[in-house]
Amino acid sequence: MPDTSISPVPPLTSLADDEVLFRDSVYDFAVREVTPLVAEMDEHGAMAPELLPKLFDLGVMGIEVPESYGGANASFFHAVLAVEALSRVDPSVGVLVDVQNTLVINALLRWGSEAIHARYLPALTTTTIGAYALSEAGSGSDAFALTTRAAEDGDTFVLNGRKLWITNGNEADLFIVFATVNPSAGYRGITAFLVERGAGGFAVGKKEDKLGIRASSTCELLFEGCRVPRSQVLGEVGKGYKVAIETLNEGRIGIGAQMIGLAQGALDHTIRYVKERRQFGKAIADFQAVQHQVARAATDLEAARLLVYNAARLRDAGAPFLNEAAMCKLFSSEVAERIASLAVNLFGGYGFVKDYPVEKLYRDAKIGQIYEGTSNLQLETIAKQILG
Numbered sequence: 001m002p003d004t005s006i007s008p009v010p011p012l013t014s015l016a017d018d019e020v021l022f023r024d025s026v027y028d029f030a031v032r033e034v035t036p037l038v039a040e041m042d043e044h045g046a047m048a049p050e051l052l053p054k055l056f057d058l059g060v061m062g063i064e065v066p067e068s069y070g071g072a073n074a075s076f077f078h079a080v081l082a083v084e085a086l087s088r089v090d091p092s093v094g095v096l097v098d099v100q101n102t103l104v105i106n107a108l109l110r111w112g113s114e115a116i117h118a119r120y121l122p123a124l125t126t127t128t129i130g131a132y133a134l135s136e137a138g139s140g141s142d143a144f145a146l147t148t149r150a151a152e153d154g155d156t157f158v159l160n161g162r163k164l165w166i167t168n169g170n171e172a173d174l175f176i177v178f179a180t181v182n183p184s185a186g187y188r189g190i191t192a193f194l195v196e197r198g199a200g201g202f203a204v205g206k207k208e209d210k211l212g213i214r215a216s217s218t219c220e221l222l223f224e225g226c227r228v229p230r231s232q233v234l235g236e237v238g239k240g241y242k243v244a245i246e247t248l249n250e251g252r253i254g255i256g257a258q259m260i261g262l263a264q265g266a267l268d269h270t271i272r273y274v275k276e277r278r279q280f281g282k283a284i285a286d287f288q289a290v291q292h293q294v295a296r297a298a299t300d301l302e303a304a305r306l307l308v309y310n311a312a313r314l315r316d317a318g319a320p321f322l323n324e325a326a327m328c329k330l331f332s333s334e335v336a337e338r339i340a341s342l343a344v345n346l347f348g349g350y351g352f353v354k355d356y357p358v359e360k361l362y363r364d365a366k367i368g369q370i371y372e373g374t375s376n377l378q379l380e381t382i383a384k385q386i387l388g
């Protein structure tokens, strides 16, 4: 007999009713509205503009924003569910929503003044897309070696420099830009600024032509004497490194969600295909070798999902999650690549051509091991935690 005096701890994968409803409604939307656009958006390397207002209407662009500012007042876990559900259909749409919620809104909620909240949060939940600009040509993994300069001039800062690889650069109207107010102070000079599209001296430059997540825009940003009022500093002057570290630690869980969504999408296609495709007089799903490959993929995915969900639950509970976030991103990006690769293999020649969906997912998977900290950098974080 079970001991009824012990209150049961829910399983890690168990979701509350509202979470199930939310996830399913986002996935239904993705199937209905995104699926017909996926191949064309990939081919043209552009997000379909008509999708953007629909994402706002769906309520996934301001998930953690309080209701008083027009948001859904939901949890970080809800953001993870949304990114996973969208990425199951298109990881490019997944990352657009991910950057909006887990980086931009997350940073604003934590570090923004009341005036900044009132100015930007209502817009971010209804029309405005955000971008997060840390990386530069010479500073990626070593992000705080950035050289974009913010020179103080009375009550403004004058920004000069270039950012590279900025997701949502094409669609965004609000940019969180990291620049240094004092290069000799090292990371203690780094400051986060809110820059609006259209600000004088600021331009969005070249859009990258990429291997994967091609519909997600990745752009250069150019600052030439761009004046930003002091009131647009996010957090404190010289505390930009904290803004960056803290948001990226959480954002990483969002990339884990993108990767498990992608892996689930690849597995969905694979399961359907191996039951349909016949060779040697039977479905290829009847071969034990194929069954075992699919079983291993499903097991990998379950493990990755547990890591992602656990990291997100820890974050929402206010418990430490640094190690878990690094582990979930490291592992889920490897799992996504493995499962997408298996999908290509099991589709045979059809897996290698663009008429079928899995070659795209194989290309899309690669980014998970690169952005928001490469796999080597995740291993560094984990090793530091474990070895001290």
Ligand SMILES: Cc1cc2nc3c(=O)[nH]c(=O)nc-3n(C[C@H](O)[C@H](O)[C@H](O)COP(=O)(O)OP(=O)(O)OC[C@H]3O[C@@H](n4cnc5c(N)ncnc54)[C@H](O)[C@@H]3O)c2cc1C
Pocket: 099, 132, 133, 134, 135, 137, 138, 139, 140, 141, 142, 164, 165, 166, 167, 168, 210, 218, 367, 370, 371, 372, 373, 374, 375, 376, 377
């Ligand atoms: C599609 C895309 C979207 C992106 N979106 C954004 C965005 O929105 N905002 C933003 O700010 N940035 C963004 N980035 C930038 C991204 O975060 C960086 O590309 C990433 O951090 C790696 O930096 P890097 O490209 O300079 O590579 P590098 O840092 O030069 O790394 C090259 C290789 O060296 C390895 N390496 C480096 N240092 C170490 C070390 N100490 N130990 C072991 N190995 C090491 C890395 O693991 C990697 O394999 C994006 C990039 C891409 C491709």
